[in-house]
Amino acid sequence: MTIKTVGIVAQGDMGAGTAGQLTRNGLRVITNLTGRSDRSLALAKHAGMEDVYTDATLIDQADIFLSILPPGQAVALAQKMAPYIKASGKKIIFADCNAIAPATAQEAQTIVEGAGGRFVDVGIFGNPPKQDKNGTRYYISGPDAGYLTQLQNYGLNIIKCGEEIGRASAIKMCFASVTKTMIAMMAETVVAAKALGVYDEVVHELSSYQTDGFNWAAARVISTPPKAYRWVAEVEEIGKTFETVGLPGATCTGGAEMFQLIADSPLGKETVENRQRGTTLEDCSIVAADYIKGLSKK
Known part of the structure; x- marks a missing residue:
């Protein structure tokens, strides 16, 4: 054909x-x-x-x-x-x-x-x-x-x-388990640091300790807002993959909660073509931390 x-x-x-x-x-x-x-x-x-x-x-x-x-x-x-x-x-x-x-x-x-x-x-x-x-x-x-x-x-x-069938997906899931969980963990870390008032100190230590890794993860957190809604199910699928071979899926699926939070926050309204908020790592942390603070008051 x-x-x-x-x-x-x-x-x-x-x-x-x-x-x-x-x-x-x-x-x-x-x-x-x-x-x-x-x-x-x-x-x-x-x-x-x-x-x-x-x-x-x-x-x-x-x-x-x-x-x-x-x-x-x-x-x-x-x-x-x-x-x-x-x-x-x-x-x-x-x-x-x-x-x-x-x-x-x-x-x-x-x-x-x-x-x-x-x-x-x-x-x-x-x-x-x-x-x-x-x-x-x-x-x-x-x-x-x-x-x-x-x-x-x-x-x-x-x-x-x-x-x-499933081999290509298995490769994708194993690869994405590293990239997506690193992004989710970096996002959660800087939002927590901002909420706790220690953002500058935490970012200094992370960037000094592992400059290349920090820069990689920081850049991807910045690019995440328009895509966060898609990654919720992806990370859940990674957890499902790991569970089929006897591994704890929760290691990955916790990231789904973070991506859902980003998607639900004002950051989730961003589009690739028209970025207004979250164009720096600190602004991502500010918007998400403010969103969480607003939830706690409801």
């Missing part, structure tokens, strides 16, 4: 970023923008995504379908698309590219294959690809994963990592 048309849902930063890389390199990318936000419409337009208006048309016209959305919605999207896959009568490749536990990927696999489709497990590493910077890696696994290697011809960095 030669890939000529790729269907993508949704149109967020990673979905639109992936679409933009494909369209810039000559591939047709389609989506369904019905009911989507103004921001999603703008991102889709910038990425060159073509609106086909319905999910049925999306499945009918796509050679492969990429599910790229907040991880808590991954199984629901598979369930939503399953009737259209069944009605189409085609063995479409459904690639789940979300940050989910291997067991969750296998749950989505059961749904897709039950409708007659073929399933590929994908783990995405790095920031959304851009025209001038494309360090994003797409790890793929599953019996039908080889089809996705064609996307290397259209600007994606595809890495095949095995025949087993």
Whole structure:
């Protein structure tokens, strides 16, 4: 099968970023923008995504379908698309590219294959690809994963990592367990330090003790607010992954509470394109600490 048309849902930063890389390199990318936000419409337009208006048309016209959305919605999207896959009568490749536990990927696999489709497990590493910077890696696994290697011809960095569904997700979960928990811990630390009136001293000690590690984590805390809502479910999926091999998932899932707090605070209203608050580590700590103080007064 030669890939000529790729269907993508949704149109967020990673979905639109992936679409933009494909369209810039000559591939047709389609989506369904019905009911989507103004921001999603703008991102889709910038990425060159073509609106086909319905999910049925999306499945009918796509050679492969990429599910790229907040991880808590991954199984629901598979369930939503399953009737259209069944009605189409085609063995479409459904690639789940979300940050989910291997067991969750296998749950989505059961749904897709039950409708007659073929399933590929994908783990995405790095920031959304851009025209001038494309360090994003797409790890793929599953019996039908080889089809996705064609996307290397259209600007994606595809890495095949095995025949087993869940393998790509396992790599993603183990990797993200380090990055996301470090970010959550740094965020919680500086907010606590601000609330306790010792922010300057704590930041001085952390930055002096491990300069590179501090700078890495601080920069990612600053970039977190627009993405925090997505990371809640991702960190919960990491905990689920660890529990399946007998490890304590709570080591990671505590971070979900911190990301939820950020998402619920004024920081959660930030967008990538229009940052107003939390553009420094200290301002992130001020906004979150003030938010917590306000909660305690209710």
